[in-house]
Amino acid sequence: MFIRNTWYVAAWSHEVLAEGFFSRVITGIPVMLYRKEGGEIVALEDRCCHRGAPLSLGRREGDCVRCMYHGLRFDSAGACVEAPAQQRIPPQAKVRSFPAVERHRWIWIWTGDPALADPAQIPDTHWLDDPAWRCRPGYIHYDVDYLLICDNLLDFSHLPFVHRTTLGGHEEYAAVQPKVERIENGVRVTRWVMNTDAPPFAAAVKHCPGKVDRWNIYDFTLPGVLRMDSGMAPAGTGAREGTRVDAAEFRSCQALTPETEHSTHYFFSMPHNFAIDQPEVTDSIHQSIVEAFAEDSAIIHAQQKNLALDPSFRMMAFGIDSALSQFRRIVDQRLEEERQASPLAAEGAAR
Incomplete structure (x- = not known):
């Protein structure tokens, strides 16, 4: 239905603030954008791997995100690093992350194979x-x-x-x-x-x-x-x-x-x-x-x-x-x- 291995504009730079989250559906995928404490853009699938709740309704904890449905915490690469009342976290407990580049006031996102995401193609x-x-x-x-x-x-x-x-x-x-x-x-x-x-x-x-x-x-x-x-x-x-x-x-x-x-x-x-x-x-x-x-x-x-x-x-x-x-x-x-x-x-x- 959609071309995947290409760069799409996801947002204007001013739309993604230093605090909080910005969510937008891109090629049928719910995407959450936010900035690390150093200003770098993070793009994660806006869908918790546990029960599918939007992570954009969650809470920032440094560069991590905590889902406010059942409390799972994800790092900026999308890996679950904490699950309340569960010592062992399954290795497959992660949300998809997307290559993202901020350039000339636009934030670009790649929804295809990350290995093919060459910023020189923007x-x-x-x-x-x-x-x-x-x-x-x-x-x-x-x-x-x-x-x-x-x-x-x-x-x-x-x-x-x-x-x-x-x-x-x-x-x-x-x-x-x-x-x-x-x-x-x-x-x-x-x-x-x-x-x-x-x-x-x-x-x-x-x-x-x-x-x-x-x-x-x-x-x-x-x-x-x-x-x-x-x-x-x-x-x-x-x-x-x-x-x-x-x-x-x-x-x-x-x-x-x-x-x-x-x-x-x-x-x-x-x-x-x-x-x-x-x-x-x-x-x-x-x-x-x-x-x-x-x-x-x-x-x-x-x-x-x-x-x-x-x-x-x-x-x-x-x-x-x-x-x-x-x-x-x-x-x-x-x-x-x-x-x-x-x-x-x-x-x-x-x-």
Whole structure:
């Protein structure tokens, strides 16, 4: 159902405090996050091995956690180190621990084989805390299959229709066919619209007299991470050739993490490198993005409701669907590779 051997965003750094616990369901697994006394992130399954009670309802004891149902105490690696009224603790008395890495304001978690968890595979999102950029953190909870949101992010032709007064711009934007390339673990989408109107959200914070040249260049990689170079510059000033004169530049970072088969965590931010000493500009950009993503949420939730009424319905592919179709094939391929590599799959093939 879900890709396991990959890094998922589990939380923003500010969500996991120095004290207490933070719980969230990730790919169908209840996960508890907390910080050791030195600040290091711990990720454990939020389910006591004794009777399945949430450990996040428990008590911190140094770097350990005590379940407040029957008093079992677990260390930060998930091993049970104390059980009241029981001198011998079974060696299998443990809860699952997950590799976790805190980087650039996001906390990443690996729910697959721990031996394969290479932090070097975590996508670069340094703009989130780079001093040359400014942004606000964002989060939305969706009650939909995460792949429907992937579809939305991989087809920006919806911008002038869903986001007419926010991100959209003129409807000619939808007529421009993007360049779609396969890259490692995903696709790269490049779209330029020359000599067009500035989108409302950017025009509100960056004065640009007359028409603009506008770009969206982004990598969308497994499991559902978007890193986008976007912006606008006065028309005819050479932006497409690499000369960005008086430009409004953004580096959007977005991550989709499945909660369950029918719900999704959506983390996002829109770093910008102009007017970084004006917090009102950062606030305006963030609010515009929040409003636009609420528009996405409305149409995608309505889509999910419609699809659920007829499980036999098959969506029809159009030319604008190239990127999302390729990405879905990449997801299917990775799922099949993991299925074939799992011990249960190997055992079934041997019978």
